[in-house]
Amino acid sequence: MCCGGLIIVSAPSPAAGERKIVATVLDRRLDPKAEPGLGLPRHDVEAVNRKADRELFAKRQPIYPKRAHGAFRTVKWIVMAATLAIYYALPWVRWHRGPDLPDQAVLLDMANNRFFFFFLEIWPQEFYYVTGLLVLAALALFLATALAGRVWCGYACPQTVWTDLMIAIEHFWQGDRNARMRLDKEPWGAAKIAKKGITHLSWMAVGLLTGGALVFYFRDAPTLARELTSGTAPTIAYLFLAIFAATTYLLGGIAREQVCIYMCPWPRIQGAMTDSHTLLVAYKGERGEPRGHAHKGTDGRVDWSNRGDCIDCKACVVVCPTGIDIRDGSQLECIQCALCVDACNDIMDKIARPRGLIGYDTIARSEADARGKHETIKPVRPRTLLYAGLFSLVGAIMLVAWSNRALLEVNVLPDRVPPFVTLSDGSVRNSYTVKILNKRHERRSFQISLRDLSGARLSILGASDAAMSEVTVATDELREVRLFITLPPGQLRALGSAAHAVTLVATDQGDGTQSARHTIFQMPTPKP
Amino acid sequence: MSDRRDIDQVTGAETTGHVWDDDIKELNKPLPRWWLLTFYACILWAVGYWIAYPAWPTLTGYTKGTLGYSQRQVVAREVAAASEAQGGLRAQIASLPLADILKNPDLSRFADAAGRAAFAENCAPCHGRGAQGASGYPNLRDDDWLWGGKPEDILQTLRYGIRSEHKQTRVSQMPRFGLDNLLDDKQIFDVAEYVLSISGGTIAKDAAARGALIFKEQCAVCHGDDGKGKLEQGAPNLTDQIWLYGNTIDAIVTSIRTGRGGVMPAWEGRLDPVTLKALAVYVHSLGGGQ
Numbered sequence: 048m049c050c051g052g053l054i055i056v057s058a059p060s061p062a063a064g065e066r067k068i069v070a071t072v073l074d075r076r077l078d079p080k081a082e083p084g085l086g087l088p089r090h091d092v093e094a095v096n097r098k099a100d101r102e103l104f105a106k107r108q109p110i111y112p113k114r115a116h117g118a119f120r121t122v123k124w125i126v127m128a129a130t131l132a133i134y135y136a137l138p139w140v141r142w143h144r145g146p147d148l149p150d151q152a153v154l155l156d157m158a159n160n161r162f163f164f165f166f167l168e169i170w171p172q173e174f175y176y177v178t179g180l181l182v183l184a185a186l187a188l189f190l191a192t193a194l195a196g197r198v199w200c201g202y203a204c205p206q207t208v209w210t211d212l213m214i215a216i217e218h219f220w221q222g223d224r225n226a227r228m229r230l231d232k233e234p235w236g237a238a239k240i241a242k243k244g245i246t247h248l249s250w251m252a253v254g255l256l257t258g259g260a261l262v263f264y265f266r267d268a269p270t271l272a273r274e275l276t277s278g279t280a281p282t283i284a285y286l287f288l289a290i291f292a293a294t295t296y297l298l299g300g301i302a303r304e305q306v307c308i309y310m311c312p313w314p315r316i317q318g319a320m321t322d323s324h325t326l327l328v329a330y331k332g333e334r335g336e337p338r339g340h341a342h343k344g345t346d347g348r349v350d351w352s353n354r355g356d357c358i359d360c361k362a363c364v365v366v367c368p369t370g371i372d373i374r375d376g377s378q379l380e381c382i383q384c385a386l387c388v389d390a391c392n393d394i395m396d397k398i399a400r401p402r403g404l405i406g407y408d409t410i411a412r413s414e415a416d417a418r419g420k421h422e423t424i425k426p427v428r429p430r431t432l433l434y435a436g437l438f439s440l441v442g443a444i445m446l447v448a449w450s451n452r453a454l455l456e457v458n459v460l461p462d463r464v465p466p467f468v469t470l471s472d473g474s475v476r477n478s479y480t481v482k483i484l485n486k487r488h489e490r491r492s493f494q495i496s497l498r499d500l501s502g503a504r505l506s507i508l509g510a511s512d513a514a515m516s517e518v519t520v521a522t523d524e525l526r527e528v529r530l531f532i533t534l535p536p537g538q539l540r541a542l543g544s545a546a547h548a549v550t551l552v553a554t555d556q557g558d559g560t561q562s563a564r565h566t567i568f569q570m571p572t573p574k575p
Numbered sequence: 576m577s578d579r580r581d582i583d584q585v586t587g588a589e590t591t592g593h594v595w596d597d598d599i600k601e602l603n604k605p606l607p608r609w610w611l612l613t614f615y616a617c618i619l620w621a622v623g624y625w626i627a628y629p630a631w632p633t634l635t636g637y638t639k640g641t642l643g644y645s646q647r648q649v650v651a652r653e654v655a656a657a658s659e660a661q662g663g664l665r666a667q668i669a670s671l672p673l674a675d676i677l678k679n680p681d682l683s684r685f686a687d688a689a690g691r692a693a694f695a696e697n698c699a700p701c702h703g704r705g706a707q708g709a710s711g712y713p714n715l716r717d718d719d720w721l722w723g724g725k726p727e728d729i730l731q732t733l734r735y736g737i738r739s740e741h742k743q744t745r746v747s748q749m750p751r752f753g754l755d756n757l758l759d760d761k762q763i764f765d766v767a768e769y770v771l772s773i774s775g776g777t778i779a780k781d782a783a784a785r786g787a788l789i790f791k792e793q794c795a796v797c798h799g800d801d802g803k804g805k806l807e808q809g810a811p812n813l814t815d816q817i818w819l820y821g822n823t824i825d826a827i828v829t830s831i832r833t834g835r836g837g838v839m840p841a842w843e844g845r846l847d848p849v850t851l852k853a854l855a856v857y858v859h860s861l862g863g864g865q
Contacts, residue, residue: 464705468716468862471815473775478716478862508860509683531862
């Protein structure tokens with residue numbers, strides 16, 4: 048499945064010296080040269096990425112997608128508007144977190160090592176939450192692919208959305224397919240330069256806006272907007288803006304379907320997620336073939352009895368953004384955007400045949416249809432259950448992990464050189480570096496206490512009173528303190544071992560929350 | 576290569592013209608144009624680079640390039656920028672007394688970090704990486720100080736050293752009781768036993784009693800009648816558990832016989848005043864500071 052049904056065998060044919068191609072294509076035309084008939088125009092087009100014409104190395108041929116109209120085109124407009132709106136507007140959404148923290152809802156604050164996402168916030172050492180989210184995203188993609196094929200590719204992938212936007216811009220300045228083809232064939236002149244120039248400038252403007260929106264995710268948006276316009280933003284912001292502006296222009300405006308066909312790994316992988324019960328955009332060959340010109344009989348009606356419904360008008364080919372012929376079957380190049388469904392339904396309405404010659408269907412159903420049987424769509428099957436189950440499992444693990452996320456952490460590092468110091472009265476002291484992580488959005492005070500070592504004295508460097516061991520940690524910060532544990536000679540002899548496990552406990556003075564950390568207290572090996 | 580281009584009939588592509596094993600030919604597929612253009616662009620870029628940047632060695636140096644770029648200058652600029660960024664803190668450390676530095680969390684944290692780095696570079700060879708000392712080199716983490724453990728005392732020791740060549744050096748000299756025949760071997764043994772006894776060590780009672788008399792006569796003038804030492808003279812406290820040269824009878828006998836005393840260099844002039852203050856803060860923070 049991974050090659051999307053690309054079955055081309057090019058075999059040498061010494062006698063004729065011609066190229067012989069063996070390919071499985073559903074091409075049973077009544078008369079390849081004939082018009083569709085019924086007063087409908089036949090588009091003068093060959094599918095540039097036609098299955099039979101594909102080579103291992105292909106020079107790019109321009110594709111001029113005609114604008115489709117219909118239900119799926121509408122869905123695509125809506126998805127495009129929604130995803131672009133989210134992308135451009137999200138950095139400007141505010142979310143109050145208290146006076147000492149940024150109020151941007153989604154902020155990847157690299158400078159201060161914090162990721163903010165509405166009510167969620169993670170520290171760098173908690174990056175596994177992001178890993179978990181990516182695993183969830185992958186499983187959701189698997190499930191969606193198993194259910195309805197490349198819905199991600201067809202509707203929501205940024206490459207698809209931005210390419211669609213760039214094509215819409217091209218359409219706005221240069222007109223639809225035929226106008227664009229005419230323009231390309233025209234010799235260069237003022238009008239052509241103006242039209243092409245303004246199209247490319249518009250693409251670059253989209254690129255700049257896209258790159259511009261990206262950097263807002265990494266720094267307070269209103270501040271950065273002021274900095275960008277006044278030329279005082281950090282160099283890295285301009286750099287990433289430029290990179291994303293350039294890649295948006297190149298990938299969305301220029302490269303388009305080449306990204307999907309040659310650069311993206313997902314078309315190669317997704318074949319492993321689909322099966323015969325997956326809904327795919329497909330041409331129903333059994334109903335459509337044999338295709339060909341539709342003749343009106345003497346009664347002014349077409350006799351559909353001995354022929355297929357496909358009148359070979361190629362409306363499905365002209366709207367295709369990747370330049371394929373869907374009637375060749377499931378293909379790697381097909382991003383399943385369903386624009387050919389709209390185009391074909393439009394034609395079916397015009398020739399008064401039922402819609403759905405091209406439509407979402409499963410391979411199992413088509414095969415059943417071919418045998419004259421009926422088969423239902425099966426969204427619930429072992430594969431989808433497995434993906435859904437894995438998704439739920441990982442989701443549950445994430446939820447449990449998040450709900451148990453500690454808002455207070457204590458790390459203790461005992462000094463290793465030297466492990467202990469003998470004081471003048473013979474007592475032994477160990478030194479520790481204690482790090483307290485306050486992940487709450489408020490200032491907190493902690494009392495540090497010691498368990499498991501009776502008679503030992505705890506002191507904190509810089510504390511005016513040796514007995515005082517209260518440490519204040521600012522909002523969402525880490526505080527590092529030096530801590531000493533001193534054990535008098537009497538207790539030393541009582542313990543009688545060279546190392547002793549101890550526990551340091553930080554207790555929140557406000558609500559009594561505790562965090563404990565085990566460490567070690569070392570002393571000279573007792574003399575026998 | 577023949578003049579006539581050999582075209583492969585199956586693919587329509589040109590071949591290299593060579594035939595292996597009667598019928599195997601290799602297609603002559605040129606590199607993609609974008610690849611070649613990138614390659615040529617890189618060559619042009621390299622030529623531009625030679626002109627703009629330092630590139631070629633010459634007999635006496637190298638071509639400097641028209642932009643005048645130099646990695647050494649970049650480093651110098653970065654170092655200058657870093658010290659400028661530290662400027663405010665360094666200026667404050669230079670002007671404020673140590674007590675005020677220790678009270679200010681930002682300043683003391685900065686001084687502590689600077690002191691830690693300076694310590695590893697300058698002090699660790701004798702005092703150890705963790706300032707734990709060694710025989711003859713004091714442990715700076717404990718609470719026993721020969722010349723005082725207040726921040727200002729530590730700073731003075733750092734600046735002028737101990738028995739150093741500096742005019743204001745801290746200096747004290749334990750007499751060489753044995754080598755200079757001030758005491759005989761038996762007397763030295765007796766005093767050593769007494770010294771051990773006042774710090775709670777094992778005692779030979781008779782010897783210690785004899786040693787006590789000698790101690791009063793010979794040692795108390797510096798170490799005090801009670802043996803607790805005198806800070807202003809750098810005379811160690813002999814009653815505690817901390818021994819610069821060890822607490823065995825042999826180590827003590829050797830000290831009395833030869834009058835041991837180590838040398839700490841004066842760091843003023845070698846290290847800048849801010850680093851010296853930072854070192855004092857760091858050493859004070861190790862736990863033994865008073």
